[in-house]
Amino acid sequence: MNWIEIVSILAAAMAVSFGAIGPALGEGRAVAAAMDAIARQPESAGTISRTLFVGLAMIETMAIYCLVVALLVLFANPFIH
């Protein structure tokens, strides 16, 4: 196994692990804020949860980008032929 493959696997692992930190914190804060809002105003739970889902999807995309980069590095690496 040569250096490029070793570095690629390390890079994929680091991309996913570090890339998951930010979205995880962000999603936690978003859900906490939404729970707070629903507890204060239970009658607007429908609107809040719809907005929450869309917002979570937006945040989650950041983690998905990291996953896709990891997959590209592992399966479609331009430096390994």
Add this chain to the structure above:
Amino acid sequence: MIGSPLTAKVAFTVGPVAVTEPVVVTWALMALLGLGGWLATRSLTLRPSARQTIIEMIVGVIEDQIQGTMRVTPTPYVPMTGTLFIFILAANWCSLIPGIEPPTAHIETDAALGLIVFFAILYFGIRGRGLVGYLKTFAEPTFIMIPLNIVETFTRTFSLIVRLFGNVMSGVFVVGIVLSLAGLLVPIPLMALDLLTGAVQAYIFTVLAMVFIGSALNEGRAPAKGKRS
């Protein structure tokens, strides 16, 4: 799925053209949904039967969601968004049938769906405001934002594609890995999680398509209550 998620298995070849498995599954789904829709709406009456009531309920829920998200009359947008939702949901859940992979776990299918949304934004934007009126929305709020708005048009379609692909593909991939490591029956909880993810992603894809179309229609007008994006 345990090989590369970026390639698709070839089911059969027609002359020089290789037809891959996702294409076959997609066409089977399209045939099933089309036939189901035709059978379900064949004999509509004013006094609905149980079957017709269920279908009217589904259409009503979709209309309510469009009304709540876009704040416009939902009628012109129901066919496209409803079809998107039902197709993506069926595609995500067809992994329930053994041996079939969701076509949305391959990026080509998601790219096709994303392109549909991209052109739908253009179509509804131009139809709603006229060509000049739609082009003017790129200069909202000031003309400095023109490059950013143009880039945003493409990146949001791209993120729509990558989001659906990443979620569905990672679910299928994790099930494959756990199956190869732990064996039979162990990945069942993960598959249940997959069903939830599939439903949520179908919903989110549809809602984001509605939000984008709604923003193409309403941007720069009197701010509606609860407007997003």
